[in-house]
Amino acid sequence: MAEPSLLEPFRLRKEDVHTFISNSDNHIMRKGKDMIGFFQEDADPDRLIYEVFEIRGPHSTDMGLTIMKPGKIGREYHMTKGHFHESESADEYYFCLSGKGIIVMQSAEGEIRHLPMNEGGGVYVPSGWAHRTINIGDDDFMLLAIFPKDAGHDYGTIEEKGFRIVVMEVDGQFAVMDNPSF
Ligand code: S6P
Numbered sequence: 001m002a003e004p005s006l007l008e009p010f011r012l013r014k015e016d017v018h019t020f021i022s023n024s025d026n027h028i029m030r031k032g033k034d035m036i037g038f039f040q041e042d043a044d045p046d047r048l049i050y051e052v053f054e055i056r057g058p059h060s061t062d063m064g065l066t067i068m069k070p071g072k073i074g075r076e077y078h079m080t081k082g083h084f085h086e087s088e089s090a091d092e093y094y095f096c097l098s099g100k101g102i103i104v105m106q107s108a109e110g111e112i113r114h115l116p117m118n119e120g121g122g123v124y125v126p127s128g129w130a131h132r133t134i135n136i137g138d139d140d141f142m143l144l145a146i147f148p149k150d151a152g153h154d155y156g157t158i159e160e161k162g163f164r165i166v167v168m169e170v171d172g173q174f175a176v177m178d179n180p181s182f
């Protein structure tokens, strides 16, 4: 495994995400072909839906910058796969750098929350809550996530059942609806 990067003090704004990107230790790309079964309709296999750039911190936390392209698959907005953390104690902080989105959170007991995320705003994701972000705007939706090193990703539960709600475009507006396949 690579040594953690040694970090200098830095600030992060939407204008200088390239600095974060060029210092990142890991790059994940999710295209339509990587997300079969997540949307109600299948996306063009080569369509880029989102990218994540990760920086491993030197101590207890790591960071992830998610850049989500605008767009819809059918009437469903671009979204992340969504996951629980593997560690039961791992909570997370999200900050929106630009764009317009929604974060959906769902507890293991099935309790559901959805909160808007706009530039300059942040959200706390408590431990034990699955989370997914959705781009409901016309531009890139950019997020910084800060999470414990041992958080891990458990994608299986969401891949199998999804979240209880979906976010669709209805009459030119976003609408939060019950997921018919949950
Ligand atoms: C990690 C954090 C984010 C997501 C990223 C992509 O704990 O929540 O960095 O990994 O937004 O989402 P996903 O569901 O594909 O990992």
Ligand code: ZN
Binding pocket: 083, 085, 092, 131, 147
């Ligand atoms: Zn997470």
